[in-house]
Amino acid sequence: MAPKKDNNQWKTLDRDLKKISQIEKASQYASRPFVSPSIALLFILLCGVAAASFLGEQSSSAVVIFAAIFGAYMALNIGANDVANNMGPAVGANALTMGGALIIAAVFESSGALLAGGDVVSTIAKGIIAPSSFVDKSVFIWAMMAALISAALWINLATIVGAPVSTTHSVVGGVMGAGIAAAGFSAVNWVTMGKIAASWVISPVLGGFIAALFLAFIKFFIIYKEDKIAAARRWVPVLIGLMAGVFSMYLAVKGLKKLIQLDLYTSVTIGFSVGLVVYGVTSPLIKRQAEFLENRNKSIKKLFVIPLIFSAALLSWGCPR
Numbered sequence: 001m002a003p004k005k006d007n008n009q010w011k012t013l014d015r016d017l018k019k020i021s022q023i024e025k026a027s028q029y030a031s032r033p034f035v036s037p038s039i040a041l042l043f044i045l046l047c048g049v050a051a052a053s054f055l056g057e058q059s060s061s062a063v064v065i066f067a068a069i070f071g072a073y074m075a076l077n078i079g080a081n082d083v084a085n086n087m088g089p090a091v092g093a094n095a096l097t098m099g100g101a102l103i104i105a106a107v108f109e110s111s112g113a114l115l116a117g118g119d120v121v122s123t124i125a126k127g128i129i130a131p132s133s134f135v136d137k138s139v140f141i142w143a144m145m146a147a148l149i150s151a152a153l154w155i156n157l158a159t160i161v162g163a164p165v166s167t168t169h170s171v172v173g174g175v176m177g178a179g180i181a182a183a184g185f186s187a188v189n190w191v192t193m194g195k196i197a198a199s200w201v202i203s204p205v206l207g208g209f210i211a212a213l214f215l216a217f218i219k220f221f222i223i224y225k226e227d228k229i230a231a232a233r234r235w236v237p238v239l240i241g242l243m244a245g246v247f248s249m250y251l252a253v254k255g256l257k258k259l260i261q262l263d264l265y266t267s268v269t270i271g272f273s274v275g276l277v278v279y280g281v282t283s284p285l286i287k288r289q290a291e292f293l294e295n296r297n298k299s300i301k302k303l304f305v306i307p308l309i310f311s312a313a314l315l316s317w318g319c320p321r
Contacts, residue, residue, distance in 0.1 A: 040076050047072035063141055067148065074152040078167050081159045083109065086315035093301065095308040104309070105316045112317035115251070123192065124171060129179030133187035143182040147174035172196055214239075223297060232303045233290045237283040243310050245275025247317075282306060 051068035055061040087101040096104070134140040151167070151174035158165035172193075179187045218235075225231040249271025252262050262270075286303055293299040 043076065044069055044072045063145070067145060070145070070148050070152060074148060074155075077152050077155040077159065079105070079109075081155055081165060082167055083316060087312050090308040090312040093305075093308055095305040096312065101312065104313050108313045108316040123196075124175055127192045128172060128175050128189055128196075129183070129187050130189060133179070133183045139182055143178040144175070146181075147171070147178040150174045150177070169200065222300065227295060228297065228300055229290050229293050229295055229303075232300050233287050236286050236303050236307065237279050240282045240307055240310060241275040241279030243307065243314065244278035245271040247271075247314050248274035 048065050048069040051065045052061065055064055083101075083105045087096065087105055090096040091098060091101050129140075129143070131137075131140050134143070148171075151170040154170050154174075155165055155167055176188055176193065218239075221235050222228060222231045249267050252267035252270045253264070285306065289303055289305075293302065
C-alpha cells in the first residue's frame with residue numbers, strides 16, 4: 001500500500017504546483033497593464049526632478065519644472081504615436097524586433113531633435129506668435145505652456161481612440177490658438193502660418209509621388225524580371241546607397257550647420273561619397289543573403305530587410321522636425 005500512498009502524494013503535489021503556476025501567470029497578466037503607465041510616470045517625475053536640480057532657487061524655476069514635466073508627457077505621446085508609425089513596417093515585416101525598434105527610435109529621435117530641430121523650435125517659439133505682441137512676458141510664457149499641454153492632451157486622446165493625428169499639426173494649432181486667446185488675431189504671423197499650411201499639403205503629395213516612382217522602379221527592374229533574385233542583388237544595394245547618400249547630404253546641409261557651415265558642393269560631395277561607401281558595404285551583404293533563395297516574390301522580401309531598417313531609422317531621425 002505504500003507505493004499507492006506515495007502516488008497520491010505526488011499527484012497532490014503536482015496539482016498544487018499547477019495551481020501555483022496558474023496563480024503566478026494570472027498575477028503577471030493582471031499586473032502587465034500597470035507596467036507601462038508606471039514607467040511613463042517615473043520618466044515624467046525624473047524629468048521634473050532633473051529640471052529642479054539644474055535650476056536651483058531661480059525665480060522662474062517653477063515654470064520651467066512644469067514645462068519639463070509636460071514636455072516629458074508630450075515626448076511620451078510622440079513616442080506612442082509617431083514612433084509607432086515609423087517602426088510599424090519594419091516590425092510588422094519581422095525586419096526588427098520590438099526591442100531593436102525601440103533602441104533605434106530612441107537614438108535617431110534624440111539625435112535628430114538635437115542636430116536638426118533648432119529651426120523648428122525657432123519657428124514654433126517666435127515664427128507663429130510674435131513675443132512682442134504680448135505686453136506681459138509672463139502671459140506669453142503661460143500661453144506657450146497652454147499650447148504644450150493642449151497639444152499633448154489632444155495627441156494622447158487621438159492615440160487612445162486610434163484617430164489619425166499629427167504632432168506637428170497639434171503643436172502649431174496649440175500655439176496659434178493660445179496666441180489668439182491671449183493676444184488676439186493680430187498676434188499671429190499669417191504669412192508663416194500660410195507657409196506651414198502649404199507644407200502640410202505639398203509634403204504628403206510630393207512624398208506620395210516619389211514613393212510611387214520608387215515602387216514603379218522596384219516593380220519594373222526587380223519584381224517583373226525573370227530572374228528576380230539577380231535583379232534584387234543588383235538594385236537593392238543601389239537603393240540603400242541612394243538613401244544613405246541623400247540623407248547624408250541633408251544632414252550636411254541641415255543638421256550640421258549649427259556646428260559647421262558647408263556649401264552645397266561640399267554637401268553633395270559628402271552625400272555622394274557616403275552613398276558609394278554604403279553601396280560597397282551592403283552589396284556583398286545582399287549577395288550573401290540572396291544565396292539559395294528561390295526565384296519568387298516572397299524571397300525578395302528577405303533582401304529588403306536592410307532597406308526597411310534604414311528607412312525606419314531615417315523616419316525616426318526626421319520625426320521631431
